[in-house]
Amino acid sequence: MPRFDYPCPGCRTTNSLHDADCRFEGTQWPTVEKAYVDIVSLLSVAPRAEGSLPELVHGEWDNLHKAALDYLKRQQRVVVEDGELRLLTAAEYKELVSEPTREPMRTLYRKGSVPGCHDNAVFAMVAWYEMVGLSWAETKEHVVEWLRESGAWDRGGFEEASPEQLVESKRHVYEAGYGWKEKAQAAKRVIDRSV
Numbered sequence: 663m664p665r666f667d668y669p670c671p672g673c674r675t676t677n678s679l680h681d682a683d684c685r686f687e688g689t690q691w692p693t694v695e696k697a698y699v700d701i702v703s704l705l706s707v708a709p710r711a712e713g714s715l716p717e718l719v720h721g722e723w724d725n726l727h728k729a730a731l732d733y734l735k736r737q738q739r740v741v742v743e744d745g746e747l748r749l750l751t752a753a754e755y756k757e758l759v760s761e762p763t764r765e766p767m768r769t770l771y772r773k774g775s776v777p778g779c780h781d782n783a784v785f786a787m788v789a790w791y792e793m794v795g796l797s798w799a800e801t802k803e804h805v806v807e808w809l810r811e812s813g814a815w816d817r818g819g820f821e822e823a824s825p826e827q828l829v830e831s832k833r834h835v836y837e838a839g840y841g842w843k844e845k846a847q848a849a850k851r852v853i854d855r856s857v
């Protein structure tokens with residue numbers, strides 16, 4: 663099944679299987695991708711006021727465009743600065759998402775894992791970096807660094823001999839593209855109780 667660069671703005675699938683209740687089910691993929699490309703190409707020229715996009719866009723500005731823009735904002739690919747929308751460069755975006763600022767990932771990132779939630783916490787970190795678009799090598803580097811700097815590794819409770827070995831054992835999480843949310847929430851509950 664082909665995978666697409668941009669997720670469906672309704673249900674976030676990146677293949678042709680939408681969630682049962684997705685409002686964009688049946689929309690052709692080239693149409694979905696065009697909506698993103700329309701927005702990204704306009705914003706890659708210069709920051710623009712949100713209200714100007716419908717006039718500037720090539721063709722019609724529809725619900726799909728609105729949903730795609732909302733998605734890009736939620737992902738912080740597009741940020742609001744001085745009342746205008748600005749597209750982050752690839753480098754800026756990678757730097758931004760390297761340090762999760764929203765819960766529950768923020769707690770995991772700042773406090774580190776504790777015995778009792780290591781599995782969930784490492785799973786969530788790997789899945790998070792995959793979701794935001796880091797390569798496997800970058801993901802591994804970030805998660806290893808996090809294990810060391812957050813104090814998680816020193817708290818013990820791991821079966822593996824090194825952080826590198828531990829992260830390597832989670833490669834299947836990266837490759838399957840699992841979601842991070844549930845595991846992160848479960849880990850945060852344990853961390854909140856103990857740190």
Ligand SMILES: [Zn+2]
Nearest residue numbers: 670673680684
């Ligand atoms: Zn969908």
